[in-house]
Amino acid sequence: MDSASSTGLEWTRPHLLGLQELSAAEILLLLDQAAEFKRLHGAGETKLDLLKGVTVGNLFFEPSTRTRTSFSLAAKRLSADTVDFSSSGSSLSKGETFVDTARNIEAMGVTQMVVRHSSSGAPHLLATHLAAGIVNAGDGTHEHPTQGLLDLMTIREHRGGFQGLTVALVGDILHSRVARSNIWGLTKLGAKVVVCGPATLIPPYIEQLGVRVSYDLDEIVGEVDVINLLRIQAERQRSAFFPSIYEYAHFFGMNGDRIRRARHDVLILAPGPINRGVELTPEVADGPHSVILDQVTNGLFVRMASLYLLHRVSQRGARLAAR
Amino acid sequence: MSTVLLRNGRIIDPASGRDERGDLLLRDGVIAAQGHETVDQEIDCSGLIVCPGFIDLHVAVRDPGYEEDETTASATSAALAGGFTTIAALPDTDPPVDNSAAAAYVALQAERAGNCRVLPLGAVTKDRLGNELADLGQLARAGAVGFSDAKSPIASAEIMRRALQYARMFDRPILTHPLDPTLSAEGVMHEGAVSTVLGLRGIPAAAEDIIAGRDVALAELTGGHVHLMTVTTRHAVDQVRRAKAAGLHVTCDVTPHHLALTDDSLQTYSSAYKVMPPLRSREHVDALIAGLKEGVIDAISSDHRPWAAEKKDVELDRAPFGIVGLETLLPIIEESLIAPGHLNWLQLLEKLTVGPARILRKALGTLAEGAVADVTVFDPEARWTIEPRLFRSKSRNSPFAGGSVRGRIRYTLVEGAVRFQQS
Incomplete structure (x- = not known):
């Protein structure tokens, strides 16, 4: 069960805030641990007692179904207790700040906190105010590290590695925390990344992150190994970034025609929830290239790995403090 | 009769170009000629710089309405x-200073406090909404030294034009916050590579460039005096440079934090770095320093903007913009401008004394004989650590907390009386 990978590296971080600050070796450590949990699960070990007696808090200050469920199940698979707190920003209207809310939950004995928040950097703020280990479950338009990891895990399962691969991130890059986590993870592991979408949804200076920019999906569709179709995030757009959904789907939607011009072994990923008929047609979503449900499955194991590795760091810290 | 002798200091008076070692005599609240009389108080200024009291063009005093942040x-x-003997108070209070009674209140509060001079700035528009002109004439009569809508942009060029025309009658400047509100909407920080990485909504430099250009054009159209508060972009500095070359009445200032910090600071997601206009990237900071060296930039302002901790210490995109700066201005600009050799003390102190005094048309900021004896004495070599808990301001929102700095105010004298002393 020891997660020290072939590199001999050990996980030492108290928080998982983003993939930007991780080394390639640390990312591989997480992926290896997730793969190990998946193997155990396949062997019938569906419930492990690694986090027995630990309480994990799921703090969702922004609506989420999939990620919250996945983290909750991941904690339960490790035998942790969970407390769930859900609130959209406005229901903190009793005047309590978000930090105070988290402090109160921490005072109930929560030592690991999974945080989703609409403000970029909110988990970083908690990390400076709380003793608990923080897992970023998506902060504003910044990062969504476990989504990035599950995308990496899914690609690795199908392709064995990342060297020589070209991955296209298509759609709303500007408002996408998934895009940023994918860019950091993929480029660190040796893949090439091309971001593709309407010019209004490509953030300024994105090339400085080591990616290529394309405004034409048809131009790149035949050359890439993986296409990750990001969601159009209407809720984060202050005004229209493109003329119409119809026009968006016409230029950037993945449909049957485009999939036939793609490589025969192209992988189609989507972080979901998907807007069928916008980012991709049902033919693509449910077709042979789609690994969308693999992503969901792997998400569970990636989150188990994150909670487990952070827990071991806090245990080590407690042992050191006791000495 | 009361006399104070500031003995053996390095006397720097940018208004006259004076920079020499000597004594300065203050008699009955004014700068006096050297006599041979016995003095009431003698202060040893060996190793210290003696200069006119600093003048800040725009300070958010927050009183009335926001006394949890700051009071007069x-x-x-x-x-x-911080060495300031005069501050101009921004009108973004509640109620705002858009009428003569409100201006009178500012003066009354300053008198009650009995610390430094407070000059009211009147609002340009009613309620600072940018829609209709405030009572500019009555505000001027009640003591407003200029007009400003503080950090609320005046979006309408037509309103800005009328304000400049009207304020000319009273020979008052309009202090503007050059920022296009549509381009900067919901922005949190400078738009650039860092904002992209952090996933924070950007405020492009163009948002400032556009309104700076507009206001320069309106200065030409009206003959009025436009003062651009807190310029932060390369092109805004260029606009002022060209305006001055064309003989227009356009002035501007910068803050210490925009010289000392860049947008990289936001990597911490700490709201201490969230300020309006935002901390810009290196190329813009370099342009500000060049503008200071050339004399394009007339003044340095702390742009002091206090926020109670419960308001400021929240998620970055929900936190208000602003930094407290009065008490840390000297060491920060010493580090940014003196230490690298960009300016000498005579040049730097001009931006804090006669520079802002000219913009406000006040006979302050000079050590000439007969001038009001507002004097600041500081030790340019003294090292200290910035500890916000020791601030006299009610608020602690400083990005320089914990910083080990050089340059400390020793005495601040208003009308010849020692009002502040730091041993």
């Missing part, structure tokens, strides 16, 4: 500790 008493006490 705490703001003026902080001002003295």
